[in-house]
Amino acid sequence: MIKRNYRWGILGAGRIAEKFCTALSETAGSEVYAVASRDAGKANAYAAKFNASVVFTDYNALVKDANVDIIYIATPHAFHYNQTMLCLQHNKPVLCEKPMSLSPKQTAEMIAAATKSNLFLMEGVWTRCMPFIEKTLSLIKEGVIGEPQYLQADFGFFAAFDPASRLFDKALGGGSVMDIGIYPIFLAALIFGEPSVIKSVSKLAETGVDTYASILLQYPAGESAHLLSTIDFNTPIEATIIGTKGRIQIHNPWFKATAITVHLNDGTQQDFDMPHQSNGFEHEIKEVMYCLDNGLLQSHKVPHQLTLLISKIMDEVLQQAGVNY
The missing domain is CATH 3.40.50.720 (NAD(P)-binding Rossmann-like Domain)
Structure with a gap:
């Protein structure tokens, strides 16, 4: 209270x-x-x-x-x-x-x-403060899906090209990674921490901002994450965390999800619904x-260390794309 x-x-x-x-x-x-x-x-x-x-x-x-x-x-x-x-x-x-x-x-x-x-x-x-994230972290900590091995998350929508729009204006920090790519990058950072390998393939608009970034992250113990952000087309906007015993499916739109499903390797599944009181x-x-x-x-949910890590990963992805603000 x-x-x-x-x-x-x-x-x-x-x-x-x-x-x-x-x-x-x-x-x-x-x-x-x-x-x-x-x-x-x-x-x-x-x-x-x-x-x-x-x-x-x-x-x-x-x-x-x-x-x-x-x-x-x-x-x-x-x-x-x-x-x-x-x-x-x-x-x-x-x-x-x-x-x-x-x-x-x-x-x-x-x-x-x-x-x-x-x-x-x-x-x-x-997103970090929402109940579905707390539930996801709890399920992982309890070992429900075993040891997490792989994460997939996407966020994409179609935006008609407009050089004056904040999405395409480099002076305003435009581009898909800055605007929506931060969501899947955040999830990977939260679950797996700092990657040892970052590889990214991007496409740039004529204004010099990225409109697409397909990102592969690998971690010291061998885990991996495949992330996608784009303003070129619509994507499922879903996320999945796969472990040795099963997987957690975060339903559309995953960045503000109100429902997740646990699918275990033995064929059983369990649904969790967590509606928002507001938006x-x-x-x-x-x-x-x-x-x-x-x-x-600082917040223990969004500590400064997590913010710095997200910023570092985003910067490397953008550097690989040739985007400098």
Whole structure:
């Protein structure tokens, strides 16, 4: 149970922020206190929809507001580094939407700044906070599927080419790996840790961002993962973890799943249903408030070490594709 009410400042007023604020308004102990957007119309529309007390068209004004307890950064990837640093400089805890930044170097600097200032910082990997992930980890720990050997996860959808879109604009950190490839990369990092081999095949748009990445990871003990991200076509958006005794199937859309199935080698299977109370963001929100309640500087679900590892793997995949931001 959350000990107090948290006043959230929302930095950015795009689609992801709207989904986050929907869950925030339905989660006990939280309120959309302030919204900041350079677009006054968007900021005022958000304030009206979510009953925000304050509206800003200047990000600096938001971070200086003494009533803001925690800031959620929901702007395009390319702005995360500078905006997180701005928040930390003004003594504000931060939940930064994934990916944390455009490079491992930036990510490490953000974490170092938060640590030095004794401030909470978490990457918004909302999937990690969902019940299906907790159940999956529990099943693996209990040895239900034996020793995990192989993981497959994909995330792909078709996006018509538009050089001005954030998906294709390199200046905004566009590309499939940054936008959705982080999901399967996160799952592999969570289950298997740091890979010893990373091999990737990619395709680039004329704007220089990747539209497709087929990634093969191998681990020191011989386990492997095959991951796919693309904005060229639709994929099943499913994930499977195979062990020596069976497999765990995470159903579509796996990154916000409400159902998993365990298939054992003896032919038996078991289904688990875990519906969200809101749209799935409530789990992440509750995790952040739990950490703040208990004076934690990082979440044990999305620790800084995991964020750094994800950033390193993404960077290597992009380097192999010839993408430099």
